[in-house]
Amino acid sequence: MKVIDVEFPFAKNLITTKQVVLVLGFFDGVHLGHQRLIAAGLKEAKSRNLPLMVMTFDKHPRVVYAHETNFAYLTTIPEKAAVMAKLGVDYLAVFKFNEQLAHLAPQDFVDQVILGLNAAVVVAGFDYTYGDKNIANMRHLPEFSHGRFDIVELPEQVFAGRKIGSTIIRQDLLNGDVTEANQLLGYPYSITGKVVTGKQRGRTIGFRTANLALPEHKLIPGIGVYATKLLVHGQWHEAMTSIGYNITFNDTQQIFIETNIFDFDEDIYGETITVAWYKFLRGEKKLAGLAGLKEQLKKDEQATRAYFNNI
Incomplete structure (x- = not known):
């Protein structure tokens, strides 16, 4: 797997000139929900004979939007990369989450980022956002895509009746419930x-x-x-x-x-x-x-x- 650091704005074809299946998310923890998302992307990639790319950020959005200086991560970038390599990812694009990227209009995010990465298919969770959550959400993504790429949306993921999410896993760990956290992480x-x-x-x-x-x-x-x-x-x-x-x-x-x-x-x-x-x-x-x-x-x-x- 190839890891590429990207700073916006970037040149199209920076990573590959081929079209890709692009999986979107922050992926803190690369937990079971993330793993299922990547598996869905891998299925698409194999069926279309395209490489699989995951896009993530170097810092959590709350660090930029809410200016949190003490945000505690479940996984570092190298740890994310190690798990994703085992899951069959071909490219990991790590974007520097700067102010310019953080305040892109939804249409610009689609035109300049998603299409800039040569996405033929976009795979994301139901709650993925790329700006104002009331507008830049999965429900409106087809409107911004104008049919230029296909979209695969995964519903909320659960394990043993519990929602799988990084926030829940963090709280489990802080409470000492490592057994519960590990179940949702998958490791x-x-x-x-x-x-x-x-x-x-x-x-x-x-x-x-x-x-x-x-x-x-x-x-x-x-x-x-x-x-x-x-x-x-x-x-x-x-x-x-x-x-x-x-x-x-x-x-x-x-x-x-x-x-x-x-x-x-x-x-x-x-x-x-x-x-x-x-x-x-x-x-x-x-x-x-x-x-x-x-x-x-x-x-x-x-x-x-x-x-x-x-x-």
């Missing part, structure tokens, strides 16, 4: 970052931890202890991870992400690792010093091992 939620030096209390009680640097603008699940897996040096390891303030030691100023990797004793300071969240075990609680912490960590390890032994 375990993960965070990638570098291992940094922590307080190093764990090693004194036999629970050495890898401390993950907090990633910028990436959503962190709710406070608590989780059954997780950790990817390091290309291999996954079972682990348990705490997200919290170390309240046992009266540290309430900074959130820490600390992972104890089972059956692992390598020095990985400075390494890039990925932590994948599987199950919420418990909330954060104040313990009786190192002794209380050690006893609780033993229980957490037992609970984590039992979980992975039964899935």
Whole structure:
């Protein structure tokens, strides 16, 4: 798959001179709903012998329209690209969401962006908008297209009776409901970052931890202890991870992400690792010093091992 950074205005045929099946959306999380949308696009692409292109933006529309400076993403651009490559996407067009693009009239968006990308077919969800939601919506897209491309619209997607949506998944994660979030994502939620030096209390009680640097603008699940897996040096390891303030030691100023990797004793300071969240075990609680912490960590390890032994 080829990833292309695009800044509006752009020259037609910038990416390919061939017509394409174009899938539209922001795709934060590339969740099950997004995957079904891309699958619909892939079906069209194969039936017409055309390449499949996905168009997304480098930042969430709320960052531009509502000037949110602390928006937390489910996936980074590289993470989106990795999932989309597995789904059969040929081109990922990542548009810089600047003010000029954000304020395009609906007809101009169709003429200059959709047709500028050589779309023969446009595939989008029922709630996709490209400007004022009362006008620039899927209901009016045929009017703006003037028959120059075909349109495939997917209805609201659900899983086990729940709407599949990035907003719902974010709320699940913030509530610690990683199991629910993972069901809607279609894969375990993960965070990638570098291992940094922590307080190093764990090693004194036999629970050495890898401390993950907090990633910028990436959503962190709710406070608590989780059954997780950790990817390091290309291999996954079972682990348990705490997200919290170390309240046992009266540290309430900074959130820490600390992972104890089972059956692992390598020095990985400075390494890039990925932590994948599987199950919420418990909330954060104040313990009786190192002794209380050690006893609780033993229980957490037992609970984590039992979980992975039964899935």
